[in-house]
Amino acid sequence: xxxxxxVRGRCPLCGKPRQQAFRPFCSRRCADLDLARWIGGNYRIxxxxxxxxxxxxxxxxxxxxxxxxxx
Ligand SMILES: [Zn+2]
Numbered sequence: 405x406x407x408x409x410x411v412r413g414r415c416p417l418c419g420k421p422r423q424q425a426f427r428p429f430c431s432r433r434c435a436d437l438d439l440a441r442w443i444g445g446n447y448r449i450x451x452x453x454x455x456x457x458x459x460x461x462x463x464x465x466x467x468x469x470x471x472x473x474x475x
Pocket of ligand 1: 415416417418419420429430431434
């Protein structure tokens, strides 16, 4: 099995010789990176917390419903 020998051409990301198994990239890492970049056009990178910054996460605790509730 010699599927991992370099093939003609270079990785478009880092310029290293491509690997047959990952073409047109040189490695799994570059393939993943390209995918992440592609997805990054529409979504945030997975692993990052997507915070829209719509306020304090602790908000919502300001309700003060006492036990009893007279009147
Ligand atoms: Zn590469």
